[in-house]
Amino acid sequence: MVANVTQVRKIDSILIVDDSPLQRAHAAELCHQNGIDLIYQANNGVEALELLAMLKIAPSIIMVDLEMPGMDGVELIQNLQERNFQIPLLIASSREDSLITSVSTMIAALGQTLLGSLKKPLNPNQLTPILNNIDTHLSRPKQTHxxxxxxxxxxxxxxxxxxxxxxxxxxxxxxxxxxxxxxxxxxxxxxxxxxxxxxxxxxxxxxxxxxxxxxxxxxxxxxxxxxxxxxxxxxxxxxxxxxxxxxxxxxxxxxxxxxxxxxxxxxxxxxxxxxxxxxxxxxxxxxxxxxxxxxxxxxxxxxxxxxxxxxxxxxxxxxxxxxxxxxxxxxxxxxxxxxxxxxxxxxxxxxxxxxxxxxxxxxxxxxxxxxxxxxxxxxxxxxxxxxxxxxxxxxxxxxxxxxxxxxxxxxxxxxxx
The missing domain is CATH 3.20.20.450 (EAL domain)
Structure with missing residues (x-):
């Protein structure tokens, strides 16, 4: 299935995909503090894809945890590309830097936009600079085929x-x-x-x-x-x-x-x-x-x-x-x-x-x-x-x-x- 969801340039919404309710709540609070009012949440990759298929307007950003049961963050990102969801991504993970770097390289190879990588536990000093510089990423010319x-x-x-x-x-x-x-x-x-x-x-x-x-x-x-x-x-x-x-x-x-x-x-x-x-x-x-x-x-x-x-x-x-x-x-x-x-x-x-x-x-x-x-x-x-x-x-x-x-x-x- 190819999605027909249109991307919104303004940072008015975010989808947080994380299997930990506590981590999701913490991330949502940080997003509220940064002026994002509309926050979607999903417990895993499958839920995230089902939610995106129902939405008429896609979230501005998707924050993805890498370690999740069932469909992990890497598989979710690959599915997003296969279904043509061109939505900027944030990686949130407590795993080692080398693993995060590998996933970042994969995202670039898929032609998707990576806004940044966040180390858990999240704090405002990580998220705020990325959100403040989002225009730099979204205004960059798209990769040509x-x-x-x-x-x-x-x-x-x-x-x-x-x-x-x-x-x-x-x-x-x-x-x-x-x-x-x-x-x-x-x-x-x-x-x-x-x-x-x-x-x-x-x-x-x-x-x-x-x-x-x-x-x-x-x-x-x-x-x-x-x-x-x-x-x-x-x-x-x-x-x-x-x-x-x-x-x-x-x-x-x-x-x-x-x-x-x-x-x-x-x-x-x-x-x-x-x-x-x-x-x-x-x-x-x-x-x-x-x-x-x-x-x-x-x-x-x-x-x-x-x-x-x-x-x-x-x-x-x-x-x-x-x-x-x-x-x-x-x-x-x-x-x-x-x-x-x-x-x-x-x-x-x-x-x-x-x-x-x-x-x-x-x-x-x-x-x-x-x-x-x-x-x-x-x-x-x-x-x-x-x-x-x-x-x-x-x-x-x-x-x-x-x-x-x-x-x-x-x-x-x-x-x-």
């Missing part, structure tokens, strides 16, 4: 590049200690005249099916970004600019010459540009790829290892490539303040970057609690929805004006004194 790629063609993509429909959006990167802006990452966005915004998860894989198209796309984004850098330099806004570099292009000597001449043509210094490459970028054609990266570094460009921690070759790559920046994947940042295992991995990555003389950049920062954790761990730069979403160039100065009013909140607070 791979089959939608078939609706776009190589010719569509070439036409879009040629006509300037694919443009860089800029996501700020800020100093973790002060909150001051340090740079931006250029992220390709396709402004389709009929489809609207086409996500990069659709058109980047399409572009990478062709050496020619990914070259055209990367050159276009690089040209637009470096031209924007020159324009902002003229307005006394001097930032660093991170541009993603496809691994497919590391073997092209001609492409190397094309990208390295762009800063000089626009009157900017190479040091303002950082090329981001993923961990797996130099696995194939190792000698040529390493040569290209070394030559980029010789010319003064920064090199960033992107999505650090998601590939098998991380340590080896750090040892043999002259990276200047280590970009820690969001999966180790988001929610790290609540998950001990994630916090340990995050701290280790930051300490390793510091010892190697690299800048540690954390992406996917979405809450003040994770921001404070990065400060305590000595991270250099943060990036994520807590700071700003990617935006068109025209919006950056208005964002800066409002962001500067937050600096007192973002500044590092040494609580040890």
């Amino acid at each position: 791979p089959e939608d790629i078939d609706k776009l063609t190589h010719d569509d993509l070439i036409h879009a590049i040629a006509n300037g429909h694919i443009v860089p959006y800029f996501q700020p990167k800020v100093d973790v200690r002060t909150g001051m802006i340090k740079g931006v990452e250029a992220l390709a966005r396709w402004l389709h005249p009929e489809r609207g915004m086409v996500g990069p998860d659709l058109f980047i894989p399409l572009a990478e099916e062709s050496d020619h198209i990914i070259r055209l796309l990367t050159l276009s984004i690089a040209e637009q970004t470096i031209a924007q850098c020159a324009a902002w330099n003229n307005r006394n806004l001097h930032l660093t600019y991170a541009i993603n570099l496809s691994p497919m292009l590391l073997n092209s000597g001609d492409f190397f010459h094309e990208i390295t001449k762009l800063p000089e043509l626009n009157g900017i210094q190479n040091q303002q540009i950082t090329w981001e490459v993923t961990e797996s970028s130099v696995v194939n054609n190792l000698a040529t790829a390493l040569g290209t990266l070394a030559r980029l570094r010789l010319k003064g460009f920064g090199l960033s290892i992107d999505d650090y921690g998601t590939g098998f070759s991380s340590m080896q790559q750090l040892a043999r490539i002259p990276f200047t920046e280590l970009k820690i994947d969001r999966s180790f940042v988001n929610g790290a303040c609540q998950q001990h295992n994630l916090a340990i991995i995050l701290q280790s990555a930051i300490e390793m970057a510091n010892r190697l003389g690299m800048s540690a950049v954390a992406e996917g920062v979405e809450t003040l609690e994770d921001w404070r954790l990065l400060q305590r761990f000595g991270c250099d730069v943060g990036q994520g929805y807590f700071i700003a979403r990617p935006m068109p160039a025209k919006d950056l100065f208005s964002w800066l004006k409002s962001h500067n009013q937050r600096l007192s909140e973002l500044k590092y607070q040494d609580i040890s004194r």
Whole structure:
């Protein structure tokens, strides 16, 4: 059965699924304290599914206990996905962090929204920050389905590049200690005249099916970004600019010459540009790829290892490539303040970057609690929805004006004194 229940964006209701009446009552009281008036309760997964099938309007959130007789929390979550209940989830459990992390990863793989993980016994300090940041989760663009790629063609993509429909959006990167802006990452966005915004998860894989198209796309984004850098330099806004570099292009000597001449043509210094490459970028054609990266570094460009921690070759790559920046994947940042295992991995990555003389950049920062954790761990730069979403160039100065009013909140607070 496929549910036709519509999701409500406002936090006006919650379904608590827990086999303990005492735990359910305690959770309900905490929800009342946070302004949620309509509270549904279910004793187990079966009851929860029966209730959802009867409701005309789905609850805003479902809080799920993992350990329940009969249908446990994991099976319930899987059933929710199978029946197309796309309702944001909260995990509440007293089990070990590694188990909770596994379930969190499963939820992400199912394409569902996880608001957070709560350790039992629950307390207001856990629940309130999550509810206060729910808009961040609900306003994030939904994951697109791979089959939608078939609706776009190589010719569509070439036409879009040629006509300037694919443009860089800029996501700020800020100093973790002060909150001051340090740079931006250029992220390709396709402004389709009929489809609207086409996500990069659709058109980047399409572009990478062709050496020619990914070259055209990367050159276009690089040209637009470096031209924007020159324009902002003229307005006394001097930032660093991170541009993603496809691994497919590391073997092209001609492409190397094309990208390295762009800063000089626009009157900017190479040091303002950082090329981001993923961990797996130099696995194939190792000698040529390493040569290209070394030559980029010789010319003064920064090199960033992107999505650090998601590939098998991380340590080896750090040892043999002259990276200047280590970009820690969001999966180790988001929610790290609540998950001990994630916090340990995050701290280790930051300490390793510091010892190697690299800048540690954390992406996917979405809450003040994770921001404070990065400060305590000595991270250099943060990036994520807590700071700003990617935006068109025209919006950056208005964002800066409002962001500067937050600096007192973002500044590092040494609580040890």
